[in-house]
Amino acid sequence: MLDVAIRRLDGSTAVDLGRPTAPALPVYPALAGVLPGGLRRGSTVSVAGSISLVLALLGAASAEGAWCALVGFPLVSAEAAREYGIELSRLAVVPHPGTAWTTAIGALLDAVDVVAARPQRIVPGDVRRLGARARNRDSVLMPVLTTADAPWPGADVRLRAQGGRWAGIGAGTGRLRARELDVTAEGRGPAARPRSASVWLPAAGGGVAVPERLAPVVELAG
Amino acid sequence: MTAPQRMIAVWCPDWPVTTSRLEARLALDTPIAVVTTNHVVACSHAAREAGVRRGLRRREAQARCPDLTVLDRNEAAEARTFEPIVTALESIAPGVEITRPGLAAVAARGPTRYFGGETGALHAVVRALAGLPAGLGADLLVGIADGAFAAEQAARRGVIVAAGGSAGFLAELPVETLDPSGTAPLIDLLRRLGLLTLGAFAALAPRDVLARFGPDGAWAHRQAGGRDDRPVSARRPPVEFAVTLDLEPPVDRVDTVAFSARGVAEQFVADLAAHGLACTCLQLQARSEHGEQVVRRWRHSGVLGTVDVLDRVRWQLAGWLAGPARPTGGVSQLRLVPVEAVPTATHQQALWGGGGVEDERARRALARVQTLLGHGSVLTPVLDGGRDPGQRTRLVPWGDEPVPLRSPEQPWPGHLPAPAPSVLLDPPRPAQVLDEAGRAVVVTARGAVPHPPARFGFGSAAPVAVTSWAGPWPVDERWWNAELARQVVRCQLVDVRGRAYLVSATLAADGPPRWQVEAIYD
Numbered sequence: 001m002l003d004v005a006i007r008r009l010d011g012s013t014a015v016d017l018g019r020p021t022a023p024a025l026p027v028y029p030a031l032a033g034v035l036p037g038g039l040r041r042g043s044t045v046s047v048a049g050s051i052s053l054v055l056a057l058l059g060a061a062s063a064e065g066a067w068c069a070l071v072g073f074p075l076v077s078a079e080a081a082r083e084y085g086i087e088l089s090r091l092a093v094v095p096h097p098g099t100a101w102t103t104a105i106g107a108l109l110d111a112v113d114v115v116a117a118r119p120q121r122i123v124p125g126d127v128r129r130l131g132a133r134a135r136n137r138d139s140v141l142m143p144v145l146t147t148a149d150a151p152w153p154g155a156d157v158r159l160r161a162q163g164g165r166w167a168g169i170g171a172g173t174g175r176l177r178a179r180e181l182d183v184t185a186e187g188r189g190p191a192a193r194p195r196s197a198s199v200w201l202p203a204a205g206g207g208v209a210v211p212e213r214l215a216p217v218v219e220l221a222g
Numbered sequence: 223m224t225a226p227q228r229m230i231a232v233w234c235p236d237w238p239v240t241t242s243r244l245e246a247r248l249a250l251d252t253p254i255a256v257v258t259t260n261h262v263v264a265c266s267h268a269a270r271e272a273g274v275r276r277g278l279r280r281r282e283a284q285a286r287c288p289d290l291t292v293l294d295r296n297e298a299a300e301a302r303t304f305e306p307i308v309t310a311l312e313s314i315a316p317g318v319e320i321t322r323p324g325l326a327a328v329a330a331r332g333p334t335r336y337f338g339g340e341t342g343a344l345h346a347v348v349r350a351l352a353g354l355p356a357g358l359g360a361d362l363l364v365g366i367a368d369g370a371f372a373a374e375q376a377a378r379r380g381v382i383v384a385a386g387g388s389a390g391f392l393a394e395l396p397v398e399t400l401d402p403s404g405t406a407p408l409i410d411l412l413r414r415l416g417l418l419t420l421g422a423f424a425a426l427a428p429r430d431v432l433a434r435f436g437p438d439g440a441w442a443h444r445q446a447g448g449r450d451d452r453p454v455s456a457r458r459p460p461v462e463f464a465v466t467l468d469l470e471p472p473v474d475r476v477d478t479v480a481f482s483a484r485g486v487a488e489q490f491v492a493d494l495a496a497h498g499l500a501c502t503c504l505q506l507q508a509r510s511e512h513g514e515q516v517v518r519r520w521r522h523s524g525v526l527g528t529v530d531v532l533d534r535v536r537w538q539l540a541g542w543l544a545g546p547a548r549p550t551g552g553v554s555q556l557r558l559v560p561v562e563a564v565p566t567a568t569h570q571q572a573l574w575g576g577g578g579v580e581d582e583r584a585r586r587a588l589a590r591v592q593t594l595l596g597h598g599s600v601l602t603p604v605l606d607g608g609r610d611p612g613q614r615t616r617l618v619p620w621g622d623e624p625v626p627l628r629s630p631e632q633p634w635p636g637h638l639p640a641p642a643p644s645v646l647l648d649p650p651r652p653a654q655v656l657d658e659a660g661r662a663v664v665v666t667a668r669g670a671v672p673h674p675p676a677r678f679g680f681g682s683a684a685p686v687a688v689t690s691w692a693g694p695w696p697v698d699e700r701w702w703n704a705e706l707a708r709q710v711v712r713c714q715l716v717d718v719r720g721r722a723y724l725v726s727a728t729l730a731a732d733g734p735p736r737w738q739v740e741a742i743y744d
Contacts, residue, residue: 074647075647076603077645078614078615079611080642080644082605093602093603095617111587164719164722169691169714171691172692178641179720207641
């Protein structure tokens with residue numbers, strides 16, 4: 001099979017005639033502002049700052065039939081996963097991959113569409129190998145970091161959740177209803193221009209939504 | 223057209239009677255009738271002498287023979303008790319074909335050559351059958367003819383039909399021979415057409431028979447002419463679909479076991495397929511030489527083929543032999559039990575994607591990771607019912623059936639409304655929920671909070687300011703049971719960094735409540 005790729009010096013692809021591009025995995029409309037093309041297959045998308053954001057990213061893909069895996073995460077609530085649209089029968093959880101975490105992620109990338117993983121220790125060789133595996137297999141590698149971590153070196157898109165203004169809760173009144181979260185995306189290639197959006201994550205009743213803008217008040221004559 | 227195969231048929235007359243007699247432990251000369259749906263399907267010799275016939279109603283049979291023992295038909299038992307005879311036949315030649323319990327046939331060619339002529343083969347058959355347990359007490363008739371149908375008829379009469387003489391042998395028999403119950407519309411029609419013998423029926427042109435009577439008629443026509451080249455339909459007894467593999471000496475390598483298991487896996491799938499069934503859920507039992515065992519159920523999105531069964535054998539053993547609960551000795555026995563089977567016609571993989579190739583690929587890869595990391599390391603979440611967020615999520619090993627313990631559909635009054643916290647702490651971690659003065663926040667018995675929370679921290683982090691909070695919501699669970707009773711209050715807190723937590727406190731009569739973090743809204 002003809003496999004021609006011309007790359008720029010910085011590693012980005014200029015011409016690629018080799019592989020037919022698989023359709024990207026969908027994202028929820030509220031997140032389309034930061035990920036305009038969805039989750040591109042074969043890419044590495046790192047997420048920092050919020051596990052809800054990870055679940056929301058998996059949710060839209062899972063609802064469309066994609067398989068997802070969570071590697072090295074603390075106990076993620078099945079209820080929250082369901083609220084974000086994840087089909088639990090297509091979600092695999094590997095809580096303690098141990099020392100074999102790169103092997104486990106590599107094996108999962110072979111067949112699962114999105115692998116969200118919390119790396120234990122970032123080794124440049126592993127980063128490169130896992131990125132290449134994802135590219136070969138048309139799956140999405142999603143390293144999940146905390147805001148304190150160094151950024152994932154090979155990421156095509158780096159998503160970062162910041163802020164967090166909770167609505168519905170007061171001083172001893174109400175309850176947690178929704179959170180407004182600022183999500184920024186930066187990266188390389190098509191994602192080089194930083195984008196940011198403010199989303200309800202979780203939205204009221206669960207899931208993710210665009211914060212509604214208040215309609216301007218129009219004075220009616222008479 | 224190929225010439226019909228020469229067959230040796232063994233027929234046990236009144237096999238349903240023999241089986242029922244053995245099951246009920248009755249004497250040989252008891253008059254017995256076996257009935258289904260109130261009609262006699264078989265009767266013993268003693269009953270026949272008293273006038274009982276097939277097809278009689280139960281009452282009528284009892285009227286003709288007052289001391290008649292009436293038994294229900296048990297087809298599974300018939301097949302089971304027929305097994306010794308099949309085994310005895312198999313000791314002479316492989317490929318025994320069981321038409322139905324009570325009638326078996328084996329191709330004559332092999333044994334005839336091996337034992338030096340048909341007489342020698344018959345002697346061998348008789349010797350093998352003579353070794354059966356005497357308690358069977360069954361009559362056995364043996365016949366040889368060309369073609370299965372002719373062989374059956376020969377066995378019923380205990381004769382040997384010379385090679386090529388099947389058509390002549392069958393020609394004299396009445397058409398009712400084709401269907402002994404005499405209820406088939408074809409027989410009735412043939413009789414009314416004046417075709418009273420098989421020979422007369424066989425003399426018709428095959429094309430005309432096919433045109434007038436359809437495929438069934440054409441098949442009956444070929445049988446009548448002694449030209450049935452279809453082998454007798456193979457039938458396995460439906461007693462047990464489970465298969466067992468004994469390993470001697472015990473084996474401690476997964477690959478070796480999987481290699482040895484190929485035969486039983488094939489047998490397992492073929493047994494079910496022969497009954498028009500396919501397995502969708504399989505129970506695998508492995509036992510070590512020291513008696514430890516592991517039992518696991520494997521459900522499959524499609525139907526389990528031989529390769530799938532072997533994969534699961536490999537996966538389960540890999541997890542077991544390398545896992546924390548590894549056996550002290552090698553694997554000595556493996557048993558495959560079908561838990562759920564579907565008729566083959568009803569199960570079909572989805573046409574486009576969904577539930578098809580992609581899902582199968584993902585399942586395989588997950589199972590591979592499972593062999594890599596151990597069976598219990600790849601999990602899948604199950605949504606359970608419950609009031610605590612921690613109760614509502616449960617992880618089960620991948621491949622096990624994800625069945626909720628408690629239905630999540632029930633209302634569960636008192637559970638937190640959506641949105642649910644994304645990260646659960648299991649077990650909950652001790653936390654500091656402090657008021658302005660730096661003391662643990664107190665909740666009164668009436669659920670009031672005299673001093674609201676001002677600072678919050680858990681783990682090694684220093685407490686930070688709380689910007690907003692909600693609660694406390696009391697949970698008073700199982701107050702009727704002194705041991706399981708639980709009285710806690712829950713609060714939601716948002717700290718100054720915008721992170722929200724679900725905290726709970728167990729109410730104690732003396733001293734400040736013990737606060738802990740149950741979940742994080744990360």
